[in-house]
Amino acid sequence: MFFSFPALLALLALSALSVAAPSNPKVVSMDVSKKTYLGSVKGRPGVYISTYISVGTPPQSFEVSFDTGSSDLWIPAVGDDQTGGPGLFNPQASSTFKSLGTSFNAAYVGGTAQGYWVTDNVNAAGLSLSNLQLGAVSNMQDQKQGILGVSFKQVEMSVRNGQPQYYNFPFSAKEQGFIDHVLYSLHFDGPHSPDGTFLLGGIDHAKYSGDLHYYNVANPSAGPQINFKSLVLDGHELDFNLPVTLDSGSLAIAFPDTQFRAIGSGLNLTNYNKDMGLYYIDCQAEISVDFKFDGLTISANSSSLVLPMGFFSGDTTDPSCVLGVQNSALYESPNDAVLGEPFLKNAYVVYDLEDYSIGLAPAVYTDKSDVQAVSRTL
Ligand SMILES: *[C@@H]1O[C@H](CO)[C@@H](O)[C@H](O)[C@H]1NC(C)=O
Numbered sequence: 001m002f003f004s005f006p007a008l009l010a011l012l013a014l015s016a017l018s019v020a021a022p023s024n025p026k027v028v029s030m031d032v033s034k035k036t037y038l039g040s041v042k043g044r045p046g047v048y049i050s051t052y053i054s055v056g057t058p059p060q061s062f063e064v065s066f067d068t069g070s071s072d073l074w075i076p077a078v079g080d081d082q083t084g085g086p087g088l089f090n091p092q093a094s095s096t097f098k099s100l101g102t103s104f105n106a107a108y109v110g111g112t113a114q115g116y117w118v119t120d121n122v123n124a125a126g127l128s129l130s131n132l133q134l135g136a137v138s139n140m141q142d143q144k145q146g147i148l149g150v151s152f153k154q155v156e157m158s159v160r161n162g163q164p165q166y167y168n169f170p171f172s173a174k175e176q177g178f179i180d181h182v183l184y185s186l187h188f189d190g191p192h193s194p195d196g197t198f199l200l201g202g203i204d205h206a207k208y209s210g211d212l213h214y215y216n217v218a219n220p221s222a223g224p225q226i227n228f229k230s231l232v233l234d235g236h237e238l239d240f241n242l243p244v245t246l247d248s249g250s251l252a253i254a255f256p257d258t259q260f261r262a263i264g265s266g267l268n269l270t271n272y273n274k275d276m277g278l279y280y281i282d283c284q285a286e287i288s289v290d291f292k293f294d295g296l297t298i299s300a301n302s303s304s305l306v307l308p309m310g311f312f313s314g315d316t317t318d319p320s321c322v323l324g325v326q327n328s329a330l331y332e333s334p335n336d337a338v339l340g341e342p343f344l345k346n347a348y349v350v351y352d353l354e355d356y357s358i359g360l361a362p363a364v365y366t367d368k369s370d371v372q373a374v375s376r377t378l
């Protein structure tokens with residue numbers, strides 16, 4: 001998830017090239033997995049959801065943070081002042097690399113990234129995209145991990161700076177014939193499991209219960225946001241009615257101060273760590289929280305909501321636990337409401353970037369699958 005948008009020079013929108021027609025069904029399944037940051041967040045190690053891609057010809061491999069809250073792909077690269085090294089993209093070694101001659105600047109919650117815009121071939125799972133636009137980052141603060149942002153074109157760093165949109169990873173997948181509709185689904189294997197699946201172009205109907213409920217994304221330039229109605233704690237309902245971002249790039253659920261404190265009171269939590277914006281909670285606490293959307297309830301319990309403090313502080317020897325809800329007063333945008341990983345583990349989420357809607361249903365954890373490639377408006 002990003003929080004500010006430094007200046008960026010002019011960009012040209014790219015028209016993606018066609019490639020040989022991929023085989024049916026038109027879905028691409030990518031594994032995602034929770035990992036500890038290679039770098040740090042504000043000086044502390046962090047946790048992110050990762051996946052693997054390769055860039056260039058011949059391919060150079062990268063582990064990247066998988067982020068539904070931002071829209072650009074960027075990777076660490078060899079800079080003018082660097083001779084290169086492991087984990088850095090070396091453009092000289094790629095025969096398909098092209099520089100766009102414009103600078104790339106991004107500021108994420110994990111740090112800032114500066115470099116330049118390039119195009120090159122990108123491979124991920126069964127997907128092989130030609131000339132995808134991405135950021136080659138030679139100067140990073142804190143954040144040491146590249147990011148695969150898969151959100152709306154309206155959230156692209158270029159657009160945030162008044163420049164044209166371009167075909168990012170999910171939109172290029174459609175332009176180049178790998179999927180028929182710019183949509184993807186995200187689910188995790190269980191409330192404790194670090195692993196999940198990003199299914200580009202389709203929906204796995206075995207992985208949720210009941211019907212998918214679709215919600216309109218009213219303002220795509222704010223990211224994958226839908227209206228969140230209320231939270232039920234211990235039978236007591238707190239009315240929220242605010243837009244929330246369904247953000248895989250967030251380790252926590254986050255609410256503005258007022259709502260955050262209401263949740264703490266509702267759960268009788270009093271021990272607040274102000275520096276971290278987190279409530280301590282008994283590691284054995286049995287809690288149950290219902291997240292309510294119009295016509296739909298997603299329930300969560302301690303297995304996804306009570307987390308080791310070490311997840312946030314990086315100190316894995318700390319035996320204390322915290323509620324996986326953070327005060328967004330600590331964020332650059334203190335009014336942000338974010339449903340990050342502790343919520344997402346309980347839901348099956350369909351992000352339809354083409355029709356600006358998000359589908360939600362309670363998750364079912366199963367090895368069974370019933371994948372449907374989506375070819376049109378749902
Ligand atoms: C909070 O405390 C009140 C009063 O002791 C009690 O009725 C309520 O059940 C508690 N709630 C939780 C979630 O423990």
Ligand SMILES: *[C@@H]1O[C@H](CO)[C@@H](O)[C@H](O)[C@H]1NC(C)=O
Nearest residue numbers: 190191286300301302303304
């Ligand atoms: C908590 O939720 C998980 C996942 O839905 C479920 O497997 C588990 O049984 C629940 N635990 C309790 C105590 O209800």
